Amino acid sequence: MNAMSAADAAEPLILAGARLPGADGVVDLHLAGGRVVSVSPTGERPTGDTSPGGIRRLDLDGRFVVPGLYDRHVHFSQWAMLSRRLDLAGAESAAAVARLVETSVDRGEPEVIGFGYRDGLWADAPTRAVLDAVSGDVPVVLVAADLHACWLNSAALRRYGVEALAGSSGILREDDCFRLVREIDDVADTVLDGWVADAAHRAAGRGVVGVTEYEMRWNRDDWVRRVAGGVDALRVSFGIYTQHLDRAIAEGLRTGDEVPGTAGLVTVGGYKVITDGSLNTRTAWCFDPYPGLGPDEHPYGLATVAYDELVPLMRRAHEAGITPAVHAIGDQANARVLDAFEAVGCTGSIEHAQLLRRDDIDRLARLGIVASVQPEHAMDDRDVAERYWAGRTDRAFMLADLASAGVELALGSDAPVAPLDPWVAIAAAVWRTRDGREPWHPEQAIEARAALAASTGRQGTTVRTGMRADLAVLELDPYAASVDALSTMPVAATLLDGRITHQTL
Secondary structure, three states, rough: OOOHHHHHHHOEEEEEEEEOOOOOOOOEEEEEEEEEEEEEEEOOOOOOOOOOEEEOOOOOOOEEEEEEEEEEEEEEHHHHHHHOOOOOOOOHHHHHHHHHHHHHOOOOOEEEEEEOOOOOOOOOOOOOHHHHHHHOOOEEEEEEEEOEEEEEOOHHHOOOOOOOHHHHHOEEHHHHHHHHHOOOOOOOOHHHHHHHHHHHHHOOOOOOOEEEOOOOHHHHHHHHHHHOOOOOEEEEEEEHHHHHHHHHHOOOOOOOOOOOOOOOOOEEEEEEEOOOOOOOOOOOOOOOHHHHHOOOHOOOOEEEEOOHHHHHHHHHHHHHHOEEEEHHHHHHHHHHHHHHHHHHHOEEEEEEEEEOOOOOHHHHHHHHOOEEEOOOHHHHHHHHHHOOOOOOOHOOOOOOHHHOOOOOOOOOEEEEEOOHHHHHHHHHHHHOOOOOOOOOHHEEEEOOOHHHHHOOOOOOOOOOOOOOOOOOEEEEOOOOOOOHHHHOOOOEEEEOOOEEEEEEO
């Protein structure tokens, strides 16, 4: 794939008998050179078509075709590692987690790494003593579902030299947590690349053609190596964190540039800076205090980057051609980040934008800031939001209000926080429900067409002549599917530059 582009490698192809959602009739899609060269009624040869008659055909038999899907916020290595870690997602108490840990220790595992606990609604507190009672000298590191906290036993605290940071709770939050996660994620490149390849093919199986990667490492070299090794199922836009900003600027990286040696699959993304914490860790920076937290527990959450630092960092990135992509979850964090965008005079994205003041929706629109949102988080967080953002949840995950104001939405998963599956996100955005529950703030639901448009990397909702041949073939009409059918949408084929990356036909 290094000697030629992916488009050059794909042979001409006709997708025959396709239906386009929202349109009448059945069409043939002619693909060549990585593009859709024509969309014509089935069986008709396009005007001016001089191509040979022996072009390969794939009969779709009336299946639906949409532009390929993008997940605009992932932590790909974390997602690839997820199946190799102790799954804590269903645990409803600290004691339940301890039982899962005990089972792993009894199996003789030398270290227990777990992921996915959510303690916001637990009646009992996560402490190092709870883990010590079931683990002995086996190190235990458990990463919260939101990636903003880690829970360790005494053996792990000693092993990683962080006892003084965690105290009796055994909990590390925010930057302390991020540093530890980077250390435990130090997997050999050959091993991790294999896991990433598997995860990329699973993503292609859900119609995904591209991701925006926010793993906290220097991702360019990782993805160059992976593409060279044959990981070519996805386009990847990689984010740059503060610790790597000087390097990126020195190397002349600019947002949107293609990275040499990747067949056009890897591009430079934005400058990612995290300005507050998360709801489940009770560190999202808010105007109102969290109930039940004392003054030594940051009752308003945390501003993890001071405004006087944030503005020059964003300005430095912007002036170098690297677009800011700023994490903000609490309403005070979002307001302050908008202040910073206004001070710098640039556009970019706010990643998450979960709790907003209504006036700040208008500011997002006026400043041209993209709201990079994860609708499935609303389904995961609805109960914890009702507890800690009580009386304010009408201002949480305001997709409809954002869209009505003209704010560009970009849907993602934040995988592994939620599954790397755009159909799960689309279903949450459209139906605002899961598991048969009553819809949560249904007034903030958006139509399926709008959710799809926010999930295709600005390629729109309709396949058209001249567009890149990044496509997904669906078994069902996405505009008419129920919540369950939409979230589990059967994908018959995925194409990247006209090259098939997944097929069940």
